[in-house]
Amino acid sequence: MHSETPKIVFDDGDTYERFMGVWSRKVGKHFINWLGSKNGNSFADIGCGNAAFSVQLDELCSPKRIAGIDPSEAQINYARKLKFNTSTDFIVGDAMSLPYADNSFDAALMALVLFFVPKPATGLGEMTRITKAGGVIAAYAWDVFGGGLPMEPLHSILRERGIKYPLPPSKEASQLNVMQQLWEDAGLEAIETTTFQVERTFADFDDYWSVNSVGPSVAGVLKNLTPSTLEEIKRDLRKVLKRDDTNRIVSVASANAVKGEKG
Numbered sequence: 636m637h638s639e640t641p642k643i644v645f646d647d648g649d650t651y652e653r654f655m656g657v658w659s660r661k662v663g664k665h666f667i668n669w670l671g672s673k674n675g676n677s678f679a680d681i682g683c684g685n686a687a688f689s690v691q692l693d694e695l696c697s698p699k700r701i702a703g704i705d706p707s708e709a710q711i712n713y714a715r716k717l718k719f720n721t722s723t724d725f726i727v728g729d730a731m732s733l734p735y736a737d738n739s740f741d742a743a744l745m746a747l748v749l750f751f752v753p754k755p756a757t758g759l760g761e762m763t764r765i766t767k768a769g770g771v772i773a774a775y776a777w778d779v780f781g782g783g784l785p786m787e788p789l790h791s792i793l794r795e796r797g798i799k800y801p802l803p804p805s806k807e808a809s810q811l812n813v814m815q816q817l818w819e820d821a822g823l824e825a826i827e828t829t830t831f832q833v834e835r836t837f838a839d840f841d842d843y844w845s846v847n848s849v850g851p852s853v854a855g856v857l858k859n860l861t862p863s864t865l866e867e868i869k870r871d872l873r874k875v876l877k878r879d880d881t882n883r884i885v886s887v888a889s890a891n892a893v894k895g896e897k898g
């Protein structure tokens with residue numbers, strides 16, 4: 636067994652789609668609604684991944700442009716193959732240093748990304764720089780400290796067994812008070828925060844396991860466990876998962892969000 640905790644990696648657009656892409660879109664629709672984005676806007680989707688959120692912007696906001704950027708070449712390649720109604724450009728790059736001109740977007744958004752950026756304040760500074768005056772800068776992230784990660788039931792069992800698993804490197808930035816402070820320090824105006832709770836159902840345990848065991852925070856951990864430990868974990872998980880009245884598994888997650896305007 637390896638003693639080092641594997642890192643969270645995003646290197647497969649299809650697998651991401653089955654697990655996190657579905658979750659992302661569940662929060663994404665609330666987030667877009669909360670932003671009240673106007674049709675015809677230009678959006679920067681920072682940390683766009685496989686474009687799960689860009690697709691929603693395209694469908695729900697009829698934008699004039701979506702620019703997506705992400706360090707994962709595999710995710711960007713997946714995004715480039717998708718069909719959009721609007722003009723899109725997906726490039727490999729980093730939120731810490733955005734290759735866009737000052738004041739060039741109506742909104743700069745991060746969907747499930749702020750807590751992955753090594754220095755969230757630097758990433759936020761870049762989002763602010765590329766946004767036009769009066770534009771929106773906003774982000775949401777799973778509520779890591781409030782038990783809001785979709786993987787929380789499995790994480791909790793791993794914790795009980797002393798098995799280490801990775802969390803986003805800047806997880807502190809997933810907290811509402813930290814988000815509020817970051818947005819204030821960036822000089823943004825009309826700042827608001829909120830929390831979204833979302834739910835996903837699975838037909839049965841096999842369905843739940845096939846999707847959740849490939850999640851980026853656990854896939855690397857699970858493959859290093861012995862078959863008997865893995866079976867024990869599955870047994871424990873079966874006991875704690877919630878079920879609805881038709882015996883389907885109901886999984887809940889919550890995300891914290893922040894928005895502000897550039898003065």
Ligand SMILES: C[S@@+](CC[C@H](N)C(=O)[O-])C[C@H]1O[C@@H](n2cnc3c(N)ncnc32)[C@H](O)[C@@H]1O
Nearest residue numbers: 645659682683684687688707729730746747751
């Ligand atoms: C949970 S995924 C979210 C992807 C997409 N926004 C969505 O809603 O499905 C986190 C993404 O952040 C990206 N990421 C990690 N570090 C980053 C950085 N420094 N700059 C930009 N994106 C980053 C990862 O490659 C990954 O695609």
